[in-house]
Amino acid sequence: MAGDDLTASESAILVVLMAEAREVLNTELRDRYGLDVRKPQRDKLTRLHYVAARKSGSTYALQLDDKGWVRVQHDFDFTLRGAAALGAALTALQNSLRERVLARSGCATLTELFALSDVRAPAAPAVPAPPGSLPARVVSAYHALAAEPGAWVSLRRLRPFFADLPREELDDALRQLSRSNGVHLTPESNQKTLTEADIKAALRLGGQENHLLAIGV
Numbered sequence: 001m002a003g004d005d006l007t008a009s010e011s012a013i014l015v016v017l018m019a020e021a022r023e024v025l026n027t028e029l030r031d032r033y034g035l036d037v038r039k040p041q042r043d044k045l046t047r048l049h050y051v052a053a054r055k056s057g058s059t060y061a062l063q064l065d066d067k068g069w070v071r072v073q074h075d076f077d078f079t080l081r082g083a084a085a086l087g088a089a090l091t092a093l094q095n096s097l098r099e100r101v102l103a104r105s106g107c108a109t110l111t112e113l114f115a116l117s118d119v120r121a122p123a124a125p126a127v128p129a130p131p132g133s134l135p136a137r138v139v140s141a142y143h144a145l146a147a148e149p150g151a152w153v154s155l156r157r158l159r160p161f162f163a164d165l166p167r168e169e170l171d172d173a174l175r176q177l178s179r180s181n182g183v184h185l186t187p188e189s190n191q192k193t194l195t196e197a198d199i200k201a202a203l204r205l206g207g208q209e210n211h212l213l214a215i216g217v
Contacts, residue, residue, distance in 0.1 A: 004048055004071075008086075010041055011076035014050060014064065015090060018072045021114040023063040025056060037062060049197065066197060069111040069160035073098070108137065111161045115144045134173040137162070142215050149216030152186075156201040158213060174203055174213070185210040 006014075016035060017024070029035040037045075042060060045051035050068035053060050064072070078090045097110060107113040141161040145153045155174075162170045177183045185203060188194055188211040202209040 004050075006076065008076075008078045008090075010045060011078060012086075012090060013037055013041060013045065014068055014072055015076075015094065017051065017062060017064040017068065018110060018114055021064070023052075023061045025061050026059045029062070066156055066160045066201075069109075070163045072110050073163050108164050109161060111163065112141070112144075115161075134165070134169060135177050138170070138173050138177060139215060142213060146215070150214055152212040152214050154188075154198060154201070154212055155203060155210070156195070156197045159201050171203055175205060177215075178205060182216050184214045186212050186214075188212060 013035065016029065016033060026037050029037060037060070042051065042053050042062070045068075046053050046065075048067065049065050050071050051062055052065040053062050055061075072094075076090070076094065078086065097113070102108075102110065102113055105113055138158070141158055142153055143149075144161075145157055159167075159170065174185065178185050185205055187202075187208055188198065194211065198211055199209075202211050204210075
């Protein structure tokens, strides 16, 4: 987004991690794509919360972070510092994904399109929500993120699936779902584990800040 001053190389790293849609070792990125995410790039992208990185042996494991999924919805400048052909290819790819592929896929965001499981699955019968409605999208996104029905999923992980909507609309859908059987919103019991992103993603409901969602309990 405006003000992040991404280089063409840093933007390309985000595109690669978007396509991978999983945690991937830097060594694997080098082997598969010839891409080496060096420390200055890694530090900048993690500082912006575009990439999550953790030490894994002698290398780093990387994946697109929540703000990174929001960032890839917006334009990159791939023409910086030359590399015109590469820049043109990446720009065309991003435009096509957003303007043609996304529309035909039935997904609303690139987060949904690249999810490792299908977020368009029908809502569980226990949660009444008209197909195609926002509550139904929330249920489908939850099932894409949850390890099993009833597992707790943080709102920090859920919100990037709805980067195309105002926050208030998602909040209203969550409040509507919270009145359904088998749907629970709750605060994180160990408040010391909350990150700034968790706090920002919380939903005010029932006089408290809720950080976790479970469906199918």
